[in-house]
Every structure is written in C-alpha cells, then in structure tokens.
Amino acid sequence: MPKGDIRRGQAIFNDPKTACASCHKIGYVGGNVGPDLTRISEARTERDLLESIVYPSASLVRSYEPMVVATKSGEEYSGVVRRDAADEVLLATGPNTEVRIARSDIAEMRPGTVSIMPQGLDEQLSRQELADLLAFLKGTKWGPQ
Numbered sequence: 001m002p003k004g005d006i007r008r009g010q011a012i013f014n015d016p017k018t019a020c021a022s023c024h025k026i027g028y029v030g031g032n033v034g035p036d037l038t039r040i041s042e043a044r045t046e047r048d049l050l051e052s053i054v055y056p057s058a059s060l061v062r063s064y065e066p067m068v069v070a071t072k073s074g075e076e077y078s079g080v081v082r083r084d085a086a087d088e089v090l091l092a093t094g095p096n097t098e099v100r101i102a103r104s105d106i107a108e109m110r111p112g113t114v115s116i117m118p119q120g121l122d123e124q125l126s127r128q129e130l131a132d133l134l135a136f137l138k139g140t141k142w143g144p145q
Contacts, residue, residue, distance in 0.1 A: 001127060001130070001131050001134075002127060002128050002131045003131065003135075004128075004131035004132040004133070004134050004135025004136070005132050005135060006132075006135050006136050006139040007136075008129070008132040008136075009132035009133045009134070009135045009136025009137070009139075010136045012125070012129055012132055012133045012136070013026070013133060013136055013137075017124065018121060018124070018125070018133070019095065020133075022095035022096070023095050023117065024036070024037045025037065025038065026038050026140060031095050032092075033080060033092045033094065033095055033116065034061075034064060034116075034117060035061045035064050037137065037140065038140065039140070040137055040140060041137065041138050041139065041140050046134055046138050049134055049137050049138065050130075050134060053121055053122055053130070053133070053134075054121075054122045055119070056115040056117035056118070056119055056121075057113065057114050057115040057119065060115060064080055065080070065111060065112070066078050066079065066080060066111070066112030066113075066114060066115060066116055067079065067080070067081050067091065067109060067110070067111060067112055068108075068109070068110050068111070068112045069089060069091060069101055069106055069108070069109050070106070070107045070108040070109075070110075071101060071105045071106060071107055072105055072106070072107045073105070077091055077093060077099050077101065078091075078093065078112050078114070078116065079091030079092050079093035079094075079098075079099065079116060080092045080116060082098065085103075086103065087102065087103055088100050088101060088102050088103055089101050089103065089106065089109070092116075093116065094116065
C-alpha cells in the first residue's frame with residue numbers, strides 16, 4: 001500500500017463520492033448513523049480500519065448493529081435502532097432516512113448480519129485514495145492529548 005496523505009484523506013472522507021461524513025462524525029462534523037470516529041486512531045490499528053472499510057459487515061460496533069424489522073404486511077426494513085419505544089421503533093436506514101414502524105405492525109425483529117455501511121468502497125477508490133483515507137483516520141487527533 002502506498003504512503004497516505006492526511007489532507008487528501010480528509011478530502012476523501014468528506015467527498016460525496018465516498019459519503020463517509022454523511023454517516024460518521026469526527027468532532028462536531030458529520031452524521032450519526034455510524035460510529036463516531038473522533039478518537040478512532042486511539043482504538044483501532046490501520047489494519048482494523050482497512051478491514052472495516054473493505055468488509056464492513058465482518059465486525060459490527062456495539063449499538064450500531066443492524067436490526068431487521070419485518071412488518072405484518074410483508075415489508076422488511078434494515079437499519080440501526082434509534083428509538084425502541086413501547087408504541088414504535090425508529091430505524092435509521094441511511095444517512096438521511098429513518099423509518100418509523102408502529103409496534104402493532106411488527107411481525108418480527110431480528111439482528112441483521114449485514115452492516116448498513118455499503119460494501120465496495122474499496123473498489124471505488126484507488127489504492128492511493130484508500131491509503132490517504134487510512135492516513136486521515138489514523139492521524140485524527142481531537143481535543144486535549
């Protein structure tokens with residue numbers, strides 16, 4: 001893998017083509033569908049990060065596990081549970097999409113095995129872009145050190 005550049009990696013993270021920032025937050029910027037990556041460099045190795053990008057369903061972060069909800073009308077929704085209330089379940093199904101399902105309409109809820117993070121990001125990026133993205137994630141520093 002080539003040597004990565006943090007600045008180019010930040011541009012890739014924020015690029016609509018990759019959409020990383022639409023689901024993941026770093027600091028105060030980004031989405032909240034996927035795990036907060038503000039301090040990811042403290043918790044994960046470069047190899048772990050690469051595996052998470054290439055195989056997003058290989059290991060799921062606690063509280064971001066996908067849930068599959070089947071309704072009595074035969075529809076199925078997969079997403080991250082945002083609210084599990086007595087009268088409804090709220091699923092985040094994408095960066096800007098949520099689905100509210102009334103408890104009375106639910107036939108089944110089961111853990112999902114496929115991350116809502118899309119697979120194939122590594123195929124959209126060149127090896128250099130992937131190295132840059134990894135350099136950015138590994139170089140992320142936030143707050144007092």
